[in-house]
Amino acid sequence: MTTGLRTRVAVLGGGLAGLNAARLLHRARVDFQLFEARDRLGGRILTVDATGAASDDGFDLGPSWFWPEMQPAIGALVAELGLKCFAQCSEGDVAIERTAQEGPQRYPGLRQEPPSMRLAGGTGSLIRTIAARLPADRIRTGMRVTALNLCQDGVELLIRHPDGSEATVQAAQVIAAIPPRLLAHSVQFAPSLPPEIRACWQDTPTWMAPHAKVVAIYDHPFWRDAGFSGTAQSMVGPMAEIHDATTATGQAALFGFIGIGAAQRARNGQAALTEACLAQLARLFGSVAARLQAILYKDWAADALTATAHDLEASGHPAAPQVWVEGSWADRLSLAGSEASAREPGYLSGAVDASVAAAADVLQRLGSAVDTTS
Numbered sequence: 001m002t003t004g005l006r007t008r009v010a011v012l013g014g015g016l017a018g019l020n021a022a023r024l025l026h027r028a029r030v031d032f033q034l035f036e037a038r039d040r041l042g043g044r045i046l047t048v049d050a051t052g053a054a055s056d057d058g059f060d061l062g063p064s065w066f067w068p069e070m071q072p073a074i075g076a077l078v079a080e081l082g083l084k085c086f087a088q089c090s091e092g093d094v095a096i097e098r099t100a101q102e103g104p105q106r107y108p109g110l111r112q113e114p115p116s117m118r119l120a121g122g123t124g125s126l127i128r129t130i131a132a133r134l135p136a137d138r139i140r141t142g143m144r145v146t147a148l149n150l151c152q153d154g155v156e157l158l159i160r161h162p163d164g165s166e167a168t169v170q171a172a173q174v175i176a177a178i179p180p181r182l183l184a185h186s187v188q189f190a191p192s193l194p195p196e197i198r199a200c201w202q203d204t205p206t207w208m209a210p211h212a213k214v215v216a217i218y219d220h221p222f223w224r225d226a227g228f229s230g231t232a233q234s235m236v237g238p239m240a241e242i243h244d245a246t247t248a249t250g251q252a253a254l255f256g257f258i259g260i261g262a263a264q265r266a267r268n269g270q271a272a273l274t275e276a277c278l279a280q281l282a283r284l285f286g287s288v289a290a291r292l293q294a295i296l297y298k299d300w301a302a303d304a305l306t307a308t309a310h311d312l313e314a315s316g317h318p319a320a321p322q323v324w325v326e327g328s329w330a331d332r333l334s335l336a337g338s339e340a341s342a343r344e345p346g347y348l349s350g351a352v353d354a355s356v357a358a359a360a361d362v363l364q365r366l367g368s369a370v371d372t373t374s
Contacts, residue, residue, distance in 0.1 A: 024359035072349075176334070
């Protein structure tokens with residue numbers, strides 16, 4: 001085990017919340033180190049090309065939408081970063097599949113007000129842009145925080161490297177920008193968390209964790225040619241909800257959320273599920289739907305750095321409690337994951353909101369009176 005690294009603030013998690021907290025600390029000239037367990041940044045934000053590789057102009061396997069008129073935090077950040085956005089395609093008819101016997105029915109679509117917005121280059125553009133503005137030597141991927149030990153002058157972090165070796169890091173403050181349930185499951189605390197706080201974290205659902213997403217990629221958006229918007233709802237499945245996923249540059253795709261629970265998905269297997277999804281798209285939009293270029297599948301319930309055993313049942317957006325941290329940890333630890341947002345828990349905007357609040361708390365504790373608004 002190695003020791004020696006010291007920092008004023010340790011940030012746990014390199015998703016949108018962790019990176020935005022780091023951005024605010026860096027802007028305030030506060031030293032930080034960000035630790036991300038994955039070998040990539042982004043967390044539940046994952047934008048890939050047709051091969052599944054990270055892409056600057058790909059398809060979102062995690063969150064795709066935001067609503068700047070209703071969610072000012074994410075709207076302000078997108079504007080500050082200078083990112084381009086576009087409205088989700090909703091023009092055209094929708095397909096509804098109520099029963100297998102009845103077959104799909106076609107109905108006129110309704111215009112969304114306000115429209116769901118997407119980012120040019122995918123949601124991953126948020127991650128790439130923020131990361132590019134941070135010092136590279138402050139971002140450490142493949143580093144898993146396994147324990148937090150409260151000391152007289154701060155917190156000692158136990159870090160596990162990709163090769164299995166361990167190291168300790170000393171920090172005055174810690175911002176945990178990962179879902180509370182995952183934090184309770186994966187990190188040991190000394191002293192222990194108050195029982196009511198641990199129970200609160202464990203009872204907070206992690207958004208996206210129970211879900212699986214499929215993206216079918218085509219050479220052109222054939223459904224638009226037929227007057228469809230790409231939106232469909234189904235009680236037959238396997239996808240319960242389908243939408244147009246065509247990129248800002250015109251790469252055509254449809255995506256859907258699997259309506260089958262995580263345990264059943266694991267029993268069925270990816271190959272059988274994707275085959276059934278293609279058959280469903282053909283039912284809804286015609287046989288041309290079977291002539292695809294590629295298909296992508298992401299089951300977040302099978303991602304150990306997102307989901308725990310408690311996340312295998314579908315749940316809605318989490319409701320934030322009044323207090324996330326109490327007792328001896330209250331002056332050293334702040335939660336910044338989207339689930340910790342007081343206004344938009346579970347959404348992209350929630351990650352921005354919670355990270356702004358956490359950074360403000362930490363800067364106040366450190367005596368840094370800095371504007372942390374986006």
